[in-house]
Amino acid sequence: MPSVTSPMLKPPMLSLTAPLRWLVLVALLLSGCAAVPPTETPQAPVTADTELAGSPARSLLARAEQARDSGQNAAAGRYLERALTMAPNSSWLYRELALLRLEEGDPAAAEGLARRALRLSPDNDAYRADLWELVAAARAEMNDPDGADAARDQAEKLRGGRA
Amino acid sequence: MAKKAKTSKASRSSKKRKGNRQPRRWWSWRFIGKLAVVVLLLAAAGMIYLDAWVRDRFDSHVWQLPARVYARPVELYPGRVLSRNDMLKLLELMRYRRAAGAPTPGSYSTDGNTLVIHTRGFRDSDGGESAERIRVTLSGDRIRGLSGGGGNDSVARLEPLQIGSIHPGHTEDRVFVPLDRVPPLLVRMLIATEDRDFYDHHGISPRGLARAMVANVKAGGLVQGGSTLTQQLVKNFWLTQDRTLARKLVEMPMAVLLELHYSKEQILEAYLNEVYLGQDGNRAIHGMGLGAQFYFGRPLEELEPHQLATLVALLKGPSYYDPRRNEERAKARRNTVLRVANDEEALSDRDFQRYKERGLEVVPRGASPLYAFPAFIDLVRRQLARDYPPEVLGEDGLRIHSTLDVLAQLASESALRDHLNRIDGSGDRLNGSVVVVAPSQGDVLALVSSRKPRDHGYNRALDASRQIGSLIKPAVVLTALKQPKRYSLATPIQDQPITVPLANGKTWTPQNFSGESHGPVPLLDVLVHSYNQGTVNLGMDLGPGDVVKTLEQLGVRRKIPAYPSILLGSINMTPFEVAMWYQPLATGGFATPLRSITDVLDKDGEPLARYPVETSEVLDSGPAYLTQWAMQQVINSGTGRGARRVLPQDLRVAGKTGTSDQYRDAWFAGFSGNHLAVVWVGRDNNQTAQVTGATGALPVWSQVMAALPQTSLSDTPPPGVENVWMAPSGDKTSGENCRDARQYPMMEASIPTQSDGCGGGGAVRKAGKGVVDWFKGLFD
Numbered sequence: 001m002p003s004v005t006s007p008m009l010k011p012p013m014l015s016l017t018a019p020l021r022w023l024v025l026v027a028l029l030l031s032g033c034a035a036v037p038p039t040e041t042p043q044a045p046v047t048a049d050t051e052l053a054g055s056p057a058r059s060l061l062a063r064a065e066q067a068r069d070s071g072q073n074a075a076a077g078r079y080l081e082r083a084l085t086m087a088p089n090s091s092w093l094y095r096e097l098a099l100l101r102l103e104e105g106d107p108a109a110a111e112g113l114a115r116r117a118l119r120l121s122p123d124n125d126a127y128r129a130d131l132w133e134l135v136a137a138a139r140a141e142m143n144d145p146d147g148a149d150a151a152r153d154q155a156e157k158l159r160g161g162r163a
Numbered sequence: 164m165a166k167k168a169k170t171s172k173a174s175r176s177s178k179k180r181k182g183n184r185q186p187r188r189w190w191s192w193r194f195i196g197k198l199a200v201v202v203l204l205l206a207a208a209g210m211i212y213l214d215a216w217v218r219d220r221f222d223s224h225v226w227q228l229p230a231r232v233y234a235r236p237v238e239l240y241p242g243r244v245l246s247r248n249d250m251l252k253l254l255e256l257m258r259y260r261r262a263a264g265a266p267t268p269g270s271y272s273t274d275g276n277t278l279v280i281h282t283r284g285f286r287d288s289d290g291g292e293s294a295e296r297i298r299v300t301l302s303g304d305r306i307r308g309l310s311g312g313g314g315n316d317s318v319a320r321l322e323p324l325q326i327g328s329i330h331p332g333h334t335e336d337r338v339f340v341p342l343d344r345v346p347p348l349l350v351r352m353l354i355a356t357e358d359r360d361f362y363d364h365h366g367i368s369p370r371g372l373a374r375a376m377v378a379n380v381k382a383g384g385l386v387q388g389g390s391t392l393t394q395q396l397v398k399n400f401w402l403t404q405d406r407t408l409a410r411k412l413v414e415m416p417m418a419v420l421l422e423l424h425y426s427k428e429q430i431l432e433a434y435l436n437e438v439y440l441g442q443d444g445n446r447a448i449h450g451m452g453l454g455a456q457f458y459f460g461r462p463l464e465e466l467e468p469h470q471l472a473t474l475v476a477l478l479k480g481p482s483y484y485d486p487r488r489n490e491e492r493a494k495a496r497r498n499t500v501l502r503v504a505n506d507e508e509a510l511s512d513r514d515f516q517r518y519k520e521r522g523l524e525v526v527p528r529g530a531s532p533l534y535a536f537p538a539f540i541d542l543v544r545r546q547l548a549r550d551y552p553p554e555v556l557g558e559d560g561l562r563i564h565s566t567l568d569v570l571a572q573l574a575s576e577s578a579l580r581d582h583l584n585r586i587d588g589s590g591d592r593l594n595g596s597v598v599v600v601a602p603s604q605g606d607v608l609a610l611v612s613s614r615k616p617r618d619h620g621y622n623r624a625l626d627a628s629r630q631i632g633s634l635i636k637p638a639v640v641l642t643a644l645k646q647p648k649r650y651s652l653a654t655p656i657q658d659q660p661i662t663v664p665l666a667n668g669k670t671w672t673p674q675n676f677s678g679e680s681h682g683p684v685p686l687l688d689v690l691v692h693s694y695n696q697g698t699v700n701l702g703m704d705l706g707p708g709d710v711v712k713t714l715e716q717l718g719v720r721r722k723i724p725a726y727p728s729i730l731l732g733s734i735n736m737t738p739f740e741v742a743m744w745y746q747p748l749a750t751g752g753f754a755t756p757l758r759s760i761t762d763v764l765d766k767d768g769e770p771l772a773r774y775p776v777e778t779s780e781v782l783d784s785g786p787a788y789l790t791q792w793a794m795q796q797v798i799n800s801g802t803g804r805g806a807r808r809v810l811p812q813d814l815r816v817a818g819k820t821g822t823s824d825q826y827r828d829a830w831f832a833g834f835s836g837n838h839l840a841v842v843w844v845g846r847d848n849n850q851t852a853q854v855t856g857a858t859g860a861l862p863v864w865s866q867v868m869a870a871l872p873q874t875s876l877s878d879t880p881p882p883g884v885e886n887v888w889m890a891p892s893g894d895k896t897s898g899e900n901c902r903d904a905r906q907y908p909m910m911e912a913s914i915p916t917q918s919d920g921c922g923g924g925g926a927v928r929k930a931g932k933g934v935v936d937w938f939k940g941l942f943d
């Protein structure tokens with residue numbers, strides 16, 4: 001059977017043979033730094049600018065923010081959706097939509113959008129924790145205290161992970 | 164009241180006559196006097212009644228303003244995929260005029276790859292856009308630069324193209340134009356030709372009447388009516404078109420009353436919007452605003468003098484002077500209007516000479532985008548009917564902003580037509596349907612329901628409920644992948660004959676398409692090569708009921724019986740329904756209701772309602788990703804690989820073929836990162852179409868996808884999914900360079916603890932994973 005011609009990830013980073021693995025471990029132990037894995041670079045904060053840098057969606061987002069500040073939620077929604085057609089995989093835009101829907105009193109829609117934002121989220125614990133808080137707020141609005149607690153736990157876990 | 168008074172007086176006078184001995188003449192001056200009083204009283208009562216009627220009807224007149232449906236406005240921004248050809252195609256559709264320097268809204272000029280476009284401006288929920296001159300530079304099928312625009316130079320929008328109107332219950336159509344937006348020249352031409360004394364008379368014009376009589380005598384027939392504009396309005400507004408005496412009797416006093424209460428401007432505005440200008444099937448064209456659209460495809464403000472004159476010419480007889488049917492006659496009448504305007508000094512001599520030489524320049528009837536997309540308008544109408552009563556749709560002049568992407572629609576139409584012409588030259592056997600959706604927002608971008616898409620009629624996309632065949636298979640595979648402890652894409656599945664006992668005592672023995680069985684194969688291959696026996700073996704292990712549950716989870720609403728035969732897709736669905744449940748597969752597990760409407764605005768452009776994007780997570784990220792990945796392999800190496808003849812090699816797309824029993828239905832449903840398209844090809848009489856999903860539908864799908872700007876599906880596995888090298892047995896990990904090892908994305912719970920001893924652990928860890936994972940990897 002020929003292997004499936006599909007786009008795959010880079011070659012395995014840690015595909016060491018079993019004996020070699022032990023050797024690495026022992027070496028690490030002996031070197032006295034067994035508990036220190038490769039240091040993770042600090043996560044850069046996620047902002048509208050990091051998410052939408054260079055995209056024309058950024059200017060629509062700015063207009064959406066203005067509209068929301070002046071209480072024009074319909075206009076804000078329209079701007080955000082237009083931005084979304086330009087950047088359909090932007091976690092930030094879904095987050096903004098979720099906030100808007102929560103403000104408009106539609107927590108069920110807000111939760112769906114926040115979860116979408118989570119799915120598309122960049123690898124950033126603080127940002128993801130914020131999104132879980134948003135989910136928690138939406139659930140609390142829907143009189144689902146258990147669900148809200150569970151979401152808050154997720155947020156805590158992510159914050160704890162970074163502490 | 165008035166009638167009673169008359170009867171009692173009349174009877175009293177007859178008694179008097181009887182009592183009188185001397186024969187007297189039956190009338191007396193006194194009697195006549197009384198009669199005159201009665202008649203006057205009657206007339207006064209009648210006038211009071213008419214007056215109330217006129218005022219009431221004029222004040223509370225409800226214009227029949229059908230809801231108008233618009234395509235999505237075209238967004239222009241640097242980086243957007245848009246060829247110069249498509250840009251020009253759009254401008255032509257929207258009837259932009261080519262004119263040096265793009266001087267007025269609705270015009271444009273070109274200079275190589277740079278276009279200057281003077282947009283028309285429009286209202287939207289976000290305020291909309293004002294008319295502005297923008298400079299767009301295109302190269303390599305993209306917008307490279309954009310400048311101009313009011314304050315914001317990174318995004319501009321063209322006004323949305325009107326693609327239809329909805330007028331349930333009546334057939335009157337119009338576009339209301341307030342007087343201050345009516346070109347002054349039109350008003351001057353109108354008054355010059357129809358009612359020269361308009362500003363001087365009080366509703367009726369004896370002078371005008373006399374002039375008309377002289378003209379009629381001279382001509383030896385009826386050439387002029389002599390009615391004032393006010394009288395014509397009364398006729399159109401309140402009275403029937405029958406030429407009865409009663410009508411004639413009330414028309415004049417009503418015209419006078421109207422003039423008494425309302426200004427000339429109010430009367431003029433009502434006239435301009437009421438007047439009947441032609442017939443379009445069962446749709447009556449009323450008012451100059453719609454007249455301009457109907458005959459010239461442009462807003463009234465953009466018409467040139469000779470076109471305005473044509474509209475005025477039509478007043479004398481919209482059918483007799485129809486510029487499409489009776490060109491010479493219409494032109495002669497138009498030139499009369501121009502000449503009269505010139506006589507009245509509304510038009511200079513130079514302009515008169517110039518414009519009378521111009522052609523009529525009406526747009527051909529079929530060319531209007533108002534009739535171009537009946538299938539999509541049908542969808543909009545159905546979605547609107549849920550929220551708006553018919554009278555609101557017919558009268559309130561709602562502006563419906565839809566999701567239709569004109570370029571996607573046109574591309575889908577030609578993809579279907581071209582392929583069916585290729586495989587069914589006779590043109591009468593096969594038909595088909597295409598649905599294109601932006602999966603992230605659920606926007607229906609295109610809907611084609613026939614190879615002749617302009618034909619009204621059977622909406623195959625929404626109503627042709629046909630057997631979906633193998634389109635079901637991703638749902639069977641997904642049902643398995645939801646149980647990661649039991650199944651992964653590497654799990655061996657028996658592709659061998661199976662006999663399923665049925666409830667009715669019979670048995671069912673499905674065959675593979677090729678007639679051959681393939682023995683144990685990885686679950687992935689069952690989908691990639693669309694093996695029937697493997698699917699039924701797997702599905703019977705899972706239980707058809709669980710597959711039905713998966714379909715429900717994906718959003719299938721119709722009741723599906725949990726019969727074994729559904730495992731091979733013996734379920735009827737419309738192409739639109741398929742798009743609905745493939746949508747969550749395209750987004751990695753988020754269901755978003757498909758919408759054809761985004762916003763509803765009132766007739767003044769104020770926002771009334773939004774139909775916002777909604778989404779909910781219906782699948783866990785792991786199984787959703789694996790199913791999507793498996794569907795990508797259908798196109799990379801399986802039954803959908805024909806798509807690569809048209810689509811770029813590096814574009815990650817996914818999909819599935821479907822062919823029903825006896826080749827009755829050919830399907831292909833698939834998606835990229837930003838478009839989902841479903842194609843069905845078959846025969847209306849449900850006879851064999853003799854095409855498969857791969858030969859009948861896939862080429863259409865590929866063509867549609869190739870015509871749209873695409874982004875790839877994500878190749879980053881979600882948390883909890885890893886790419887693992889597996890031994891061919893499917894129950895042990897292996898290594899990259901080991902014999903027959905294959906790499907699969909796998910849920911952590913599916914990864915076998917045993918290795919075949921070749922290679923390493925097999926799992927590819929993502930960079931940046933936690934410490935624990937890193938160590939776990941060492942020990943696995």
